[in-house]
Amino acid sequence: MREITVVEALNEALREEMRRDENVILLGEDIGRYWQGAFKVTRGLEEEFGPERVRDTPISENAIIGCAVGAAMTGLRPVAEIMFGDLVALAMDQICNQAAKLRYMSGGQVKVPIVLRTPFGAGGSYASHHSQSLEAWFVHVPGLKVVQPSNAYDAKGLLKSAIRDDNPVVFCEHKFVYGLKGIIPEEDYAVPLGKARVMRKGTDLTIIATSLMVTRALNAASELEDEGIFCEVIDPRTLRPLDEETLCNSAKKTGKVLIVHEACDTGGVSGEITKALVRGAFYHLDTLKILAGKDAPIPFAPVMEKWVAPDEERIKKTVKEIVA
Amino acid sequence: MEDIEMYKKMLEIRRFEEKVYDLFTQNLIPGTMHLYIGEEAVAVGVCAALDINDFITSTHRGHGHCIAKGASLKKMMAELFGKRTGYCKGKGGSMHITDKSINMLGANAVVGGAIPIAVGAGLSCKLKYPERVAACFFGDGASNQGTFHEGVNMAAVWDLPVIFVCENNLYAMGTRQSIAMKVHNISERAAGYGVPGVTVDGNDVMEVYGAAKEAVLRARRGEGPTLIECKTYRHKGHSRFDPAKYRPEPEVEEWMAKDPLILFKVKLLDKGVPEEFFQKVEGDVKREIEEAVEFAQNSPLPAPEEALDDVWVVQ
Numbered sequence: 030m031r032e033i034t035v036v037e038a039l040n041e042a043l044r045e046e047m048r049r050d051e052n053v054i055l056l057g058e059d060i061g062r063y064w065q066g067a068f069k070v071t072r073g074l075e076e077e078f079g080p081e082r083v084r085d086t087p088i089s090e091n092a093i094i095g096c097a098v099g100a101a102m103t104g105l106r107p108v109a110e111i112m113f114g115d116l117v118a119l120a121m122d123q124i125c126n127q128a129a130k131l132r133y134m135s136g137g138q139v140k141v142p143i144v145l146r147t148p149f150g151a152g153g154s155y156a157s158h159h160s161q162s163l164e165a166w167f168v169h170v171p172g173l174k175v176v177q178p179s180n181a182y183d184a185k186g187l188l189k190s191a192i193r194d195d196n197p198v199v200f201c202e203h204k205f206v207y208g209l210k211g212i213i214p215e216e217d218y219a220v221p222l223g224k225a226r227v228m229r230k231g232t233d234l235t236i237i238a239t240s241l242m243v244t245r246a247l248n249a250a251s252e253l254e255d256e257g258i259f260c261e262v263i264d265p266r267t268l269r270p271l272d273e274e275t276l277c278n279s280a281k282k283t284g285k286v287l288i289v290h291e292a293c294d295t296g297g298v299s300g301e302i303t304k305a306l307v308r309g310a311f312y313h314l315d316t317l318k319i320l321a322g323k324d325a326p327i328p329f330a331p332v333m334e335k336w337v338a339p340d341e342e343r344i345k346k347t348v349k350e351i352v353a
Numbered sequence: 354m355e356d357i358e359m360y361k362k363m364l365e366i367r368r369f370e371e372k373v374y375d376l377f378t379q380n381l382i383p384g385t386m387h388l389y390i391g392e393e394a395v396a397v398g399v400c401a402a403l404d405i406n407d408f409i410t411s412t413h414r415g416h417g418h419c420i421a422k423g424a425s426l427k428k429m430m431a432e433l434f435g436k437r438t439g440y441c442k443g444k445g446g447s448m449h450i451t452d453k454s455i456n457m458l459g460a461n462a463v464v465g466g467a468i469p470i471a472v473g474a475g476l477s478c479k480l481k482y483p484e485r486v487a488a489c490f491f492g493d494g495a496s497n498q499g500t501f502h503e504g505v506n507m508a509a510v511w512d513l514p515v516i517f518v519c520e521n522n523l524y525a526m527g528t529r530q531s532i533a534m535k536v537h538n539i540s541e542r543a544a545g546y547g548v549p550g551v552t553v554d555g556n557d558v559m560e561v562y563g564a565a566k567e568a569v570l571r572a573r574r575g576e577g578p579t580l581i582e583c584k585t586y587r588h589k590g591h592s593r594f595d596p597a598k599y600r601p602e603p604e605v606e607e608w609m610a611k612d613p614l615i616l617f618k619v620k621l622l623d624k625g626v627p628e629e630f631f632q633k634v635e636g637d638v639k640r641e642i643e644e645a646v647e648f649a650q651n652s653p654l655p656a657p658e659e660a661l662d663d664v665w666v667v668q
Contacts, residue, residue: 054480081480089502089503091499092469092500092504092507094469095466095468095473096469096470096472096473096476096504097473099469099470099471099472099475099487100474100476100477102458102470102473102474103458103473103478104477105481107473122466123466126466127470131451132663132666133663134445135440135453136439136441136442136445137442137662137663138451138452138453139458140666142666172664172665194666195666196665
């Protein structure tokens with residue numbers, strides 16, 4: 030067992046999968062030896078695997094994904110990095126019209142095993158073009174799987190599963206999850222896509238939180254325990270397919286649910302999670318609340334940026350309102 | 354491919370498209386269609402320079418590319434009818450015909466959408482199949498898309514074995530080329546990416562073949578991509594019932610007089626190919642197309658719930 034950061038865990042996943050399967054290649058802007066990735070996830074990989082398999086690309090997001098799609102259709106397993114989540118907008122045709130639909134439109138003749146990795150999320154005063162949480166865009170597209178790890182163990186195991194999956198996977202990495210440390214086993218392991226994880230057991234209320242909000246929910250739950258409130262915290266880990274069963278089982282047990290995500294309130298995945306709970310646990314639900322980001326682009330000034338995303342205090346306050 | 358085989362392929366495309374138009378006007382084929390009539394020399398000239406292992410990507414006007422690469426007329430026609438036996442089991446239709454078995458990676462209904470996909474196929478060639486190349490068909494309109502700029506540039510900097518084939522039929526839907534770009538020859542754009550660009554008569558199949566052969570050899574030698582602009586003309590409108598009134602009469606007449614099939618037939622006759630060959634091939638093609646229509650008409654429709662198949666790879 031070792032303690033490493035999420036960035037190191039992701040790096041290990043890429044390295045081990047590239048060693049395991051020579052068809053795994055990396056594409057992205059400044060991912061090679063000179064910059065090693067904007068957040069250093071690809072550190073040392075060009076040195077080990079060479080410039081043919083770790084390719085610094087021109088600043089051409091749509092062609093990065095399109096090239097990955099064409100390469101995947103013809104036998105490679107590309108992992109493409111879009112340097113900031115907001116910039117996926119430049120590649121939406123290739124993600125949503127091509128990667129997601131080509132298998133379907135060809136009657137199942139082709140498969141498109143690509144992973145689109147992208148750092149997202151607020152917290153660094155990067156302002157509105159480098160901070161948004163856009164995972165819900167992709168959840169809406171049939172044919173795409175969507176993953177959002179919250180910790181080092183899951184980040185490594187989920188990325189390995191994403192690379193081994195024959196479907197296109199959008200892999201959303203929060204910039205302020207990158208530095209979180211976690212315990213990783215020495216041996217090879219993978220975390221299956223489509224399985225939620227109960228991060229903390231509890232009886233009074235279920236918090237379903239994603240990505241960075243998992244850490245905040247766990248911190249809040251820990252403090253609430255001192256006040257005699259026992260929260261169960263669940264990380265869906267994969268947003269599509271969503272593990273409705275695990276979410277509903279917890280909701281049935283506690284009867285009270287709080288959904289927390291950083292993405293802005295309107296059109297966020299909280300709506301999908303709510304749908305799953307209504308479908309699978311309606312008669313057990315006493316209360317259901319959503320604590321999401323404010324409905325605004327992510328602002329620059331730290332005081333405003335901090336305010337738009339849910340934090341521990343707001344989570345604790347909302348939990349107390351529910352259980353009161 | 355021998356020149357008489359090339360003629361037959363061109364004739365297959367022409368007669369297939371005429372039949373499709375006929376069936377469409379009888380409401381037997383749903384949706385829309387973009388006929389390749391008039392542009393046959395481009396698909397056949399390029400595909401004649403390729404092997405079966407080479408990849409191609411295609412466009413919304415893709416029937417000609419499929420036939421030239423060797424696709425089954427039966428499975429194509431069945432797809433146009435929306436039948437289960439079609440290439441895409443009825444889920445793709447005219448604009449998405451794909452045949453993985455001949456490395457035809459699919460028609461694509463986003464203008465310019467397949468350009469970076471062909472670049473990716475070129476990357477696979479470079480890393481996995483060094484003897485193969487990828488050819489990418491697209492129109493004059495697509496050369497104004499960002500994917501063209503991004504894709505050609507990426508293939509150029511990586512020396513990928515990609516042949517970019519611009520079918521310049523002078524109109525992007527109803528928009529004349531001069532309204533949408535300053536350059537007269539789209540091949541001039543190649544200079545901006547540091548790759549060779551050449552303009553050829555897209556109605557002369559042997560001229561297209563010659564340029565394609567050179568580009569393919571260059572690509573196989575590892576010297577990177579080439580942009581080939583084939584000037585051509587569609588005999589029909591952009592789609593469906595478009596009467597193409599935006600094109601001046603003298604221009605239409607000038608291009609109709611340069612019908613690629615007639616031009617090629619004259620050349621073959623000059624070369625000594627007997628008239629009987631043309632009669633025989635006409636009969637053969639007619640029969641093949643009749644068989645394709647029969648196959649399509651006799652094929653079962655998909656069940657409605659088959660709409661949920663092939664969304665995911667189930668592992």
